[in-house]
Amino acid sequence: MTCSFVYDNRLGIKLPELEDTWEDYSKYTQESILSKWESIRGTIPDRIKDIEEEINNKQEQLNAEENFERSCQLNSDIADLASVINDLWIWYRTQNHVSLKVHH
Template sequence: MKDYFSYDERLGISIPILEKEWEEYSKETRQLILLYWEKIRGKIPDRIAILEKWINSKQEKLNDESDFERCCELNHDIAELASIINDLWIWYRINQDISKIHH
């Protein structure tokens, strides 16, 4: 599946990289892509739960932090983690609409 997916370091999952229109892939290839995507998609909620724990940990540190620079760093980290979670939810919702992804 390496021809159809690429690991995204930021998101921590592989995402589809479809270079042709969905209909241009054989039926067998489309089924394999969908099966592989469903395996990845099924792991997204677990990935989100891990990121939420990291956010909670950083928020606890932020509550006890008095250094302004460190507060800014923690806020930045929290915002980045929240952004990743948002992007993961978008990918999670794609489900069978993977056919509309085209790069």
């Protein structure tokens, strides 16, 4: 039984992938996984801050944009980035009880 942490390109962080159910891991392994997750989890607020800066930049571009198609693209980009922030907050709230992807 192992757990790997796989980089998620969309979120910009590594996410845990369990090969078994959480309860099947030994206490030692659970603690090891949680320790690694806490290290990754600690980077999430900085990642969110970076994405918020991207959103602000795109909003500034949108305010000055006169081309309708480009405006639509900027709006779409902003919505995508906001979705990433939402998902990052969900992962950030994942703490001591792990609801991770399980692979069999």
